[in-house]
Amino acid sequence: MIAIGEELRQRGFDVVISISQPYASIAERSGLQTEVIISEAQFHEMVGDPAVWKTVRGVRRVLRAMADHFVVPHHDVIRKHYRAGETVLVSHPLDFASRVVREADENAKLAAVHLQPVLLRTPDDPPRLTPWPIEPTGPPWLIRAGYYLADHLGLDPVIRPPVNRLRAQYDLPPIRRVLDQWWLSPDRVIGMYPQWFAPATDLFQPRLVHAGFPLADHDDAPFDPPKDRPIVFTMGTAHYHSRQFFQRAAKACQSLDHPGILLSSHSENFPAQLPAQVRTCPYVSLQKLLPHCAAIVHHGGIGTTSQALAAGVPQIIRPMAFDQFDNARRVENLRCGHWLRRDAKLGNMLSHVLANATMTDTCSLIASKLKEPAGAKIAADQIVALL
Template sequence: MRDPDLWHPTRALRAVAREAILPTMRPMYEYIAGLDPASTVLVASGLAFGPRLAQERLGFRLATVHLQPTLFMSAHDNAEMGPVKAPDWLPVGFHAWRLAQVERRFVDPLMAPDLNTFRAELGLAPVTRIFGRWMHSPDRVLGLFPEWFAPSQPDWPRNLTLTGFVDHRDDDAPLGPELEEFLAAGEPPVVFTPGSANLHGARFFAAAVGAARRLGRRAVLLTRFREQLPAELPPGVLPVAWANLPRLLPRAAAMVYHGGIGTLAQTLNAGIPHLVVPFAHDQPDNANRLIRLGVGDRLGVRGLTAARLAAKLDRLLTDPAVAARCADYATRVDYARSARETCDVIEAL
């Protein structure tokens, strides 16, 4: 979290690989090796290599879980990855070639040396196309997002089931008394957060405070790292270290955030407009999908100013068509049904 590269459009994957994906591969595998493959089903993110290796080497059954559609790397979908999005009008064959080059020139050189070294120790042959092919379990793949958010594509895994957004919270904590008092004292506020893991959001919050002041809107600033906030906050702007989003967002006017898939799902469920300031990872693609649904807009980090943020927010907050589409999609989020279907798929293994 302290590494600013975690939020860089081109260096973020390298930071995640170096700090999370590759160092956890061996200890995950070694832990799983102590379990009984005859009575154990593994459920793991595609970025968790240890369970995938345990499936290959030890015979465990595995359901690979993807929270966001970008990791399917589809030539038909043309998701935005990195700082440049290829034009949609280019032929599918070109997109397929481009994705293969991304893997061959960037992803595999980053992942394959450590992965294939460990595979050799386990007596497994080396692999390539790690993201595009290898990380998806041949047993079952789950997409925890709905078809209306990201329609299935011809080159996605054939054993894929889309079950919908799943609420990952383990409690229903009430809002704190200070936040409750603030919400009751005036109009619904705009909620701003650059992500719970973001330690580098000072520019984001400066623009947020400026935009709220320009619009005459109340605001809630969500961050555990108070040092990111301006030294002095105007009246009507409340900093909060943490809040239960399902309780907060239905009482908010809009959500301005990084575009993380969990926050995105909670905002859709609340039926309020999205304004996404994507930094890296799946965030630009998520923002584009929200725009296609008609429930939000995006503003790049490089163009992030109080004036631009205020202009985008004002349009979203005053457009009745946006409000109608937000209300419509809120009715389509069904956490309970998605959880049941997800468990059914896993238990079928």
């Protein structure tokens, strides 16, 4: 979202972004006006909760937190800055307030930005939502039934009440199944990923615009690239519970006699003792680091996944929750990596990936498609067209 805002700012538009405190400085360096609606303490309380990283409970925890605590503050930001006929609302998937304002004000325009394909309900090509081998993939009527049950039993109870309270302020009738069709903008739906990563299905072909990955790098710190082609291991910048995984990663590097880098923003994740082949790093730009690496093992977040694809680096994905299972499936389908279903297989899988010349060639081919990233530019074009 920051990359899109930066592109719009460069075109001369005023850009205001509701944001979490830990990311506010990045947005401000990009010239955006920030409105902090999630404090540092609230952010770390949420991502530090182990339940957030569970397959089913995690989604409910995040949706409940966003609906209960941030719908109203974000709505206040909208009302503060909104100018009828001059403003386009650009919504993140967890932004329900913008959709309410779009329905209440006939002059409002809304571009719904989807950072990952898992969020779009496509019964004719359903995303992967769990690690469970019994997860159905069709027929479409069965997938629709699954979404219906998920809405009524799990999702609506946590997000519908706050959304309907906001709707009542505009004398709008209450709704059900918030995440089914209602939350999608009637004006523009933008997928921040390429067509080849997640093709539009028959249900979304008319309304989905593929912009491409937003691969902008906001880190201008000096960088000394590694010379030893290490394997990179990360569970994401917001993950607090990676110590056991990093211990396995270190053992795998030791058994393969291959250098490794453990990445985490939280030093408590790093094991106290590490073999000589393994070093740690609190943060580094993946866009700068990955072209100098042999492979990356990560959680499957869309940001890390897209940076690895752009760098042409083989991936091993160890998903935990949210969109990560679907991203792992798509990387496997592209033949650019593997889904790690059991940590005990990490060493063997790494050995296979490092020796797989075919996978390396495929990764290079995919990377060639991302040499000129235009995701933020295309998204900005679509947003400006709504004015």
